[in-house]
Amino acid sequence: MVESTIPVGGGPNAEPHDLVEALYALYAQVHRQTPREMSLTASATLTRLNDFGPARVTALAELQGVTQPSMTSLVSSLEGSGLVTRRRDPADGRAALVELTEAGRIAVSRRRHAQAERFAAGIARLPDEERERLAAAVPALRLLDEILRGE
Amino acid sequence: MVESTIPVGGGPNAEPHDLVEALYALYAQVHRQTPREMSLTASATLTRLNDFGPARVTALAELQGVTQPSMTSLVSSLEGSGLVTRRRDPADGRAALVELTEAGRIAVSRRRHAQAERFAAGIARLPDEERERLAAAVPALRLLDEILRGE
DNA sequence: TATTGTTATACTCTATAACTATA
DNA sequence: TATAGTTATAGAGTATAACAATA
Numbered sequence: 001m002v003e004s005t006i007p008v009g010g011g012p013n014a015e016p017h018d019l020v021e022a023l024y025a026l027y028a029q030v031h032r033q034t035p036r037e038m039s040l041t042a043s044a045t046l047t048r049l050n051d052f053g054p055a056r057v058t059a060l061a062e063l064q065g066v067t068q069p070s071m072t073s074l075v076s077s078l079e080g081s082g083l084v085t086r087r088r089d090p091a092d093g094r095a096a097l098v099e100l101t102e103a104g105r106i107a108v109s110r111r112r113h114a115q116a117e118r119f120a121a122g123i124a125r126l127p128d129e130e131r132e133r134l135a136a137a138v139p140a141l142r143l144l145d146e147i148l149r150g151e
Numbered sequence: 152m153v154e155s156t157i158p159v160g161g162g163p164n165a166e167p168h169d170l171v172e173a174l175y176a177l178y179a180q181v182h183r184q185t186p187r188e189m190s191l192t193a194s195a196t197l198t199r200l201n202d203f204g205p206a207r208v209t210a211l212a213e214l215q216g217v218t219q220p221s222m223t224s225l226v227s228s229l230e231g232s233g234l235v236t237r238r239r240d241p242a243d244g245r246a247a248l249v250e251l252t253e254a255g256r257i258a259v260s261r262r263r264h265a266q267a268e269r270f271a272a273g274i275a276r277l278p279d280e281e282r283e284r285l286a287a288a289v290p291a292l293r294l295l296d297e298i299l300r301g302e
Numbered sequence: 303t304a305t306t307g308t309t310a311t312a313c314t315c316t317a318t319a320a321c322t323a324t325a
Numbered sequence: 326t327a328t329a330g331t332t333a334t335a336g337a338g339t340a341t342a343a344c345a346a347t348a
Contacts, residue, residue: 019285020266022292027178028195029299030171033218039315040179047172057330063270065183069318073332085267094324094329115171122168122298130291134170137288140281141173148273190338204307204321221339245347246308
């Protein structure tokens with residue numbers, strides 16, 4: 001069994017299985033308690049555009065793990081809502097650069113605000129020690145995401 | 152801005168929104184990279200039935216954050232696949248008790264195994280220090296889930 | 303009447319296949 | 326030919342509304 005032969009690391013009982021289950025449960029909780037104004041892919045795409053600037057449809061599709069046609073459809077929808085714009089890439093006439101509008105930036109900020117508020121309440125109720133461990137693990141969570149994306 | 156006024160805790164830059172986004176991104180990634188024999192709700196429902204035994208449609212719907220008709224539809228589909236059975240609750244003629252079959256238990260076990268395997272490969276590539284921090288945060292993730300559930 | 307569950311219907315998200323435009 | 330993107334179409338998952346059966 002993989003669960004019992006590949007320990008996560010320093011934790012006495014923590015195994016990949018435990019981490020997956022914990023993430024699973026917490027993710028489901030987050031998903032349920034966050035107002036669903038838009039899909040996970042939509043908000044992740046807006047966040048990406050906000051943090052890293054304009055990107056091509058193909059790049060966004062790959063980053064979010066959806067197909068090109070799906071991303072085209074999403075971008076069209078976001079464009080219709082005024083959250084992003086499309087413009088031609090001057091360097092390549094085939095490519096479309098997707099860029100966040102001011103309304104898009106506001107939407108990202110508001111969503112972050114709402115999530116932070118919702119979760120800050122729960123996080124505040126954690127024992128100090130656990131809260132610190134959680135904060136310390138955030139970079140590892142991001143790194144793991146990158147690793148899994150790259151493979 | 153909430154992001155700058157409500158720190159998670161000991162981390163220098165970690166904020167609630169960082170944690171939420173890291174969780175979202177990471178779980179979405181894991182979910183995408185796990186063979187999609189079934190939906191998130193479906194596997195969560197099977198896992199629940201596996202770990203806690205038979206349950207009513209209403210209870211399952213609430214736990215997964217979907218409507219009763221959606222859960223009815225899912226249960227019918229799982230029943231068609233032979234993963235669960237429906238039976239009448241002897242104590243209440245209106246209620247249907249949903250129960251995992253042997254095939255269902257095998258499916259849960261196999262999915263857990265596949266996720267752990269996929270995840271373990273990524274975890275193994277983390278620097279030792281980050282891997283240890285991740286393992287140390289597992290109890291906090293669980294605790295946070297409980298807190299958010301209870302609120 | 304209230305509760306449990308189902309059926310009917312529609313909308314959103316995503317996928318595959320076929321197509322257009324540019325390199 | 327290969328790449329970037331779109332259009333066309335279909336399937337899965339979920340929601341709301343209306344209904345049936347039981348308490």
